[in-house]
Amino acid sequence: MTQKRPRVRAPELTGRAWLNTGGRDLRLSDFRGKCLVLDFWTFCCINCLHVLDELRPLEAEFAAEVVTVGVHSPKFEHEADPTALAAAVERYAVHHPVLDDPELSTWQSYAVKAWPTLVVVDPEGYVVHVAAGEGHVEALRSVIREVIAEHEAKGTLHRGDGPYVPPEAPETTLRFPGKVVALPGGTLLVSDSANHSLVEFAADGETVVRRIGTGRRGRADGAPDVAGFAEPAGLALLPPHVAEQVGYDVVVADTVNHLLRGVRLADGRVTTLAGTGEQWRDGSDSGPALETPLTSPWDVAWWEPAGGVVVAMAGNHTLGLFDPVTGHVRRFAGTTVEGLRDGAADEAFFAQPSGLADGGDRLWLADAETSALRWVEAVAGGFAIRTAVGTGLFDFGHADGPAERALFQHPLGVAVLPDGSVAVCDTYNGAIRRYDPATGEVSTLATEVAEPSGAVVVDGELVVVASAAHRLERPVPPGVATRLVEGASQQVKRPATEIGAGEVQLAVVFTPPPGTKLDDRYGPSTRLEVSSSPEHLLVEGAGVGTDLTRRLVLAEGVTEGVLHVVAQAASCDDDPATEHPACRLTRQDWGVPIRITRSGPNRLPLVLGGLDENA
Structure with missing residues (x-):
């Protein structure tokens, strides 16, 4: 190989069980002779879902030489449930073996610090490349080609089928539906996410009126029987005067296609809008x-104060705004930094916003990764973000009572109830919760709902998308009394990274992929942004710069916190004969929980791409 890499033996793969192997347990030695790609993921993480899609063409291109193994290391308690993991593997069409790693044992063996992280292991069992985040397809392709060439020459490469065994595919009318909207005339439109289509039901929520979409992953416009979607989610009904002007009635968040689509209800015709x-x-x-x-637009809602369709842009932790009349889209709120910070819309932090509901003067928001209920409101000179329930990226649970003590677990949907209170689809708690803005109290309306992900009020009754049960449900009978749940506070299992007190060097490791170089033709090719929670954790080192190393000075008396690090690097093909080399941007957003001790190391490495030779 052209690049000299340190020889690091890959640790054993250990966990609770294996999925997609026909019941067979696997060991690292079972992959000897193959180029092994380990994908450390968790199914709540939108960036992890992006990587699943990015890996599909590589898996097809190198089907005889490469085996992908998903190492599922959960963030939330619900994700450690083996039944929930099996459902997620089906929901997201994971077509490779998956190791269930609920105690993060393999995660820690490989010193992983972020979801997602990719590790390439060569046919002799040595780690040759690490990449955090998404957007690494071309880098992986280059590394894999070099691995294949080297080991083919050495005679250590073995071609053939991998150990993937597809599970049996059940059939239901809906498969992992996402959201629901009430249509004029009393019918219900549901995004049938895993069937890549929309289904219109009669008022009973069971009788199918029509299906819009072929049922196969695609992105074609046209009549209902030819239109294609890819895991559609959010649905927004336009006001009649707007719909008449633009020629369609419903806006669809076509999540995996990264599109907004329009549906004309008169004939079900689908068009691409954004x-x-x-x-x-x-x-x-x-x-x-x-x-x-x-x-990854996850939900959409018409909100009159904004004058358009607000888009929950889960993929980059922002809110967008689409104007159907002018045909323009813009950033509405957020900075792309993942976290929880209130204030002016253009300074706020979100973490995978996934549910929206029009509350008149407030737009309610389910911010999934911070397990938070938030809202947007108009203020002098613009809009502001406020938080009703939730404290940050790592705290969750099921607890009712005053909002400042209440806890959710990765909520994906919200709906405004007739009395002005807010119903929250508390997805990973399997519950429907209620927040009363008048009293600031949180209570529980229903439990044992299978991953509720969206809801709508119809004739005063709450209709809920029970996603993992593959159906619509009405789990809250009219007049039901709320109850209080005294649940315990929980925290993400991910272990904190120990660092030393005082001065620490942050080092983001990035080596351009084989055949490429950093692109400095139009200015610096790298960018590093650092912030912290709490904000006073950093005495020095916060802010934006172009160097991938940064001197951090930690505040005295603070023993734990979170470092928010956003790094990016632009690399281009290194071929002097190419007039216009292809360039690619690599980017990762880390939220690193840290524990500060006097004896901790004074260097914090984060691998964006390559290997940390100082490890």
């Missing part, structure tokens, strides 16, 4: 709607 089909990585996310990339 997005290019490519995922937004960097640069402008405002402009003509069909020329501006989106990133």
Whole structure:
């Protein structure tokens, strides 16, 4: 191989069980002779879902030489449930073996610090490449080709089928539905996410009126029997006067296609409204709607104070705003930094916003990764973000009572009830919760709902998408009394990284992939942004710069916190004969929980791409 890499033996793969192997337990030695790609993921993480899609073409291209293994290391308590993991593997069409790693034992053996992280192991069992985040397809392709060439020459490469065994595929009318909206005339429109289509039901929520979409993953416009979606989610009904002007009635968040689609109810015809089909990585996310990339739009809601359709852009932790009349889209709120910070819309932090509901003067928001209920409101000079329930990226649970003590677990949906209170689809708690803005109290309306992900009020009754049960339910009988749950506070299992007190060097490790170099033609090719929770954790080192190393000075008396690190690097093909080399942007957003001790190391490495030779 052209690049000299340190020889690091890959640790054994240990966990509770294996999925997609036909019941067979696997060991690292079972992959000897193959190029092994380990994908450390958790099914709540939108960036992990992006990587699943990025890996699909590589898995097809190198089917005889490469085996992908998903190492599922859960963030939330619900994700450690083996039944929930099996459902997620089906929901997201994971077509490779998955190791269930509920205690994060393999995660810790490989010194992983972020979801997602990719590790390449060569046919002799040595780690040759590590990459955190998404957008590494071309780098992986280069590394894999070098591994294949080297080991083919050495005679240590063995081609053939991998150990993947597809599970039996059940059939139901809906498969992991996402959201629901009430239509004029009393019918219900549901996004049938895993069936890549929309289904219109009669008022009973069971009788199918029609299906819009082929049922196969795609992105075609046209009549209901030819239209294609890819895991559609959010649905928003436009006001009649707007619908008449633009020629469609419903806006659909076509999540995995990174598009907004329009549906004309008269004939079910589908058109593309916004997005290019490519995922937004960097640069402008405002402009003509069909020329501006989106990133995993998860929900949509018409909100009159904003004058358009607000888009929960789960993929980059922002809110977008789509104007159906002018055909423009722009950033509405958020900075792309993952976290929880209130204030002016353009300074706020979100973490995978996934549910929206029009509450009149407030737009309610389920912010999934911070297990938070938040809202947007108009203020002098613009809009502001406020938090009703939730404290940050690592705290969750099921606890009722005053909002400042209440806890959710990865909520995905919200709906405004007739009395002005808010119903929250508390997805990973399997519960429907209620927040009363008048009293600031949280209570529980229903439990044992299978991953509720969306809801709508119909004739005063709450209709809920029970996603993991593959159906609509009405779990809250009219007039039911709320109850209080005295649940315990929980925290993400991910172990904190120990660092020393005082001065620490943050080092983001990035080596351009084989055949490429850092692109400095138009200025610095790297960017590093650092912040912290709590904000006073950093005495020095916060802010934006171009060097991937940064001197941090930690405040005295603070023993734990979270470092928010956003790093990116632009690399281009290194071929002097190429007039216009292809360039690619690599980016990762880390939220690193840290524990500060006097004896801790004074260097914190985060691998963006390559290997840390100082490890």
